[in-house]
Amino acid sequence: MSPSRRLWRNRNHPAYWAFIVHRVSGLALAAFIPLHFWALGQALTGEATLQGFVVWTDNPVVKIAEFGLVVALAAHLAGGARLLMLEFLPWRDWQKSLFAASVAASVGAGLLFALNLG
């Protein structure tokens, strides 16, 4: 719709980043859900199959992916809470701080998870 080659500059501000984080984390979680159900479904084929899968998940690459998953989950939750506050509570002029608080809560949740990995 616009001929401008520099439109990204129009979107380069905190509330737009909040939108991107919320949308990307939501898509990532939606993509993860089938994998999650597949993993749970391993129990149906027998205890040994599930146990084998659980042991496989101990490898570091999966742990890093889990860290990403926890951060995405926390980011989506915090972003959703931010939107509900915005739409149903009186407007507040510190929207950027609200976004910063959402980021802090998400990273905090990720770090707590990482600390518990050992």
Next chain:
Amino acid sequence: MDQTPPPAAGTIEVSVWRSTGPGGVAAGDGRFETFAVPRAPSQTVLDVVTHIQRYLDPTLTYRFACRVGVCGSCAMVVNGEPRWTCRTHVDKVSADGRLEIAPLRNLPVIRDLATDMREFFDKWARARGQFTGSRTRHEAFAVVAPESAERVQVDLGIECIGCGVCYSACDVVEWKRDYLGPAAMNRAWTLLNDVRDDRQRERLAAVAGDAGCHACHTHMSCTERCPKHLPLTAAIAGLKRATTRALLRGEL
């Protein structure tokens, strides 16, 4: 495109959108043309565009009137961001000595940098942006206390001059072509808080639909870019609450 040699010292390299088709075509039918414009102290982007038209290419089409941020007719996309060109100093937006000037986004281009604003203002009307009072000249003036909650809300949004910067900044307008846009809904919000207006239910119905306030994704680009710093997203959030409340009360 951009075949001109690097500009000399004391000039700025300006890429300006030029329509290649007849009037009324979409912004896609065109190309950027580069001009070297001499720098001047306190030069505004509008000064740059005016210099091009007066000294380099008299066929350049653009729109302006007051030159001082009152009329709202000179808005364009400058280096990717919609702005009033008359109140944007070149120093502020062109650290690398280059400028890219395009017509406002989300509106049909008449020619070059001039856009057709009809859909923008038609949406004000669709958002029930007209005041409708019930008193006649034979009755006393309505008394609205300046410190009342409603009047305070009106004050926050009443200074809109309809420049179209927020409409151009909004991605939802691009994604959803019938979306009313921030300015029209800001107008609806100021009228919703006008205690003299007696068509509030109609107004709420006008902004509650698919193309109304609930389509807003809260990107807040409108609020970021508004040259008057009006809290446009806050106005839309206010409409979201008002329409939800009306729905719960069975008034919608």
